[in-house]
Amino acid sequence: xxxxxxxxxxxxxxxxxxxxxxxxxxxxxxxxxxxxxxxxxxxxxxxxxxxxxxxxxxxxxxxxxxxxxxxxxxxxxxxxxxxxxxxxxxxxxxxxxxxxxxxxxxxxxxxxxxxx
Amino acid sequence: xxxxxxxxxxxxxxxxxxxxxxxxxxxxxxxxxxxxxxxxxxxxxxxxxxxxxxxxxxxxxxxxxxxxxxxxxxxxxxxxxxxxxxxxxxxxxxxxxxxxxxxxxxxxxxxxxxxxxxxxxxxxxxxxxxxxxxxxxxxxxxx
Numbered sequence: 251x252x253x254x255x256x257x258x259x260x261x262x263x264x265x266x267x268x269x270x271x272x273x274x275x276x277x278x279x280x281x282x283x284x285x286x287x288x289x290x291x292x293x294x295x296x297x298x299x300x301x302x303x304x305x306x307x308x309x310x311x312x313x314x315x316x317x318x319x320x321x322x323x324x325x326x327x328x329x330x331x332x333x334x335x336x337x338x339x340x341x342x343x344x345x346x347x348x349x350x351x352x353x354x355x356x357x358x359x360x361x362x363x364x365x366x
Numbered sequence: 367x368x369x370x371x372x373x374x375x376x377x378x379x380x381x382x383x384x385x386x387x388x389x390x391x392x393x394x395x396x397x398x399x400x401x402x403x404x405x406x407x408x409x410x411x412x413x414x415x416x417x418x419x420x421x422x423x424x425x426x427x428x429x430x431x432x433x434x435x436x437x438x439x440x441x442x443x444x445x446x447x448x449x450x451x452x453x454x455x456x457x458x459x460x461x462x463x464x465x466x467x468x469x470x471x472x473x474x475x476x477x478x479x480x481x482x483x484x485x486x487x488x489x490x491x492x493x494x495x496x497x498x499x500x501x502x503x504x505x506x507x508x509x
Contacts, residue, residue: 279437291474292444295492299433299471321385328382331426335469342474342490 262314269311276304290345294338302334368410368458373399408455418452418462425466432472439494451478451485463487
């Protein structure tokens with residue numbers, strides 16, 4: 251295992267930079283639509299790309315760069331994936347008008363109220 | 367089984383947080399995992415739970431593929447869908463299913479409803495506009 255890690259050491263820096271750069275690109279791609287005139291939910295879809303997936307790539311980049319800190323970085327990775335996603339769900343659910351949160355209102359799902 | 371899984375998850379989180387594998391530290395973690403309050407409710411069957419966990423893990427690479435499709439795609443198409451859900455009494459399975467669906471950038475869960483007695487997820491979908499009509503595996507709700 252140590253031999254494999256030693257052999258991979260020269261690639262750690264470029265791989266880490268690649269992951270950090272890809273994460274940064276996703277950040278910008280997902281954040282930019284917030285300034286545009288899309289619907290609230292479409293912004294939320296795109297924000298999940300930057301917020302969850304971009305940040306995950308960045309944490310993976312940090313994991314490759316500083317493998318000694320793996321326990322905390324793995325904890326951050328787990329927390330990010332789970333809570334960011336569930337927070338997105340909470341935001342999406344709270345965006346519905348109160349009457350649509352009720353189970354009996356499923357038939358009214360196609361309401362255009364959330365569209366601009 | 368739910369109790370054991372919950373203890374195991376707490377112990378793993380404790381281990382990652384403290385980054386120490388000494389016996390005394392693991393004992394403290396185990397004591398905390400057992401003593402902290404546990405959720406009460408019906409028994410959680412293991413097989414659907416493992417299936418949902420696998421689904422949540424598979425959703426991670428899938429979500430990167432969907433993100434790339436969204437980045438590459440021209441115009442986007444928004445739709446409202448409904449998809450069959452597991453029984454609401456299986457709380458952990460529901461949690462993992464919501465996680466898997468919401469993690470993928472194409473879909474967001476808006477809630478859990480009952481239609482004709484069956485539990486369903488209400489889903490908002492955003493995906494690149496297909497050049498040809500693509501029959502979805504979930505039923506579309508027409509406005």
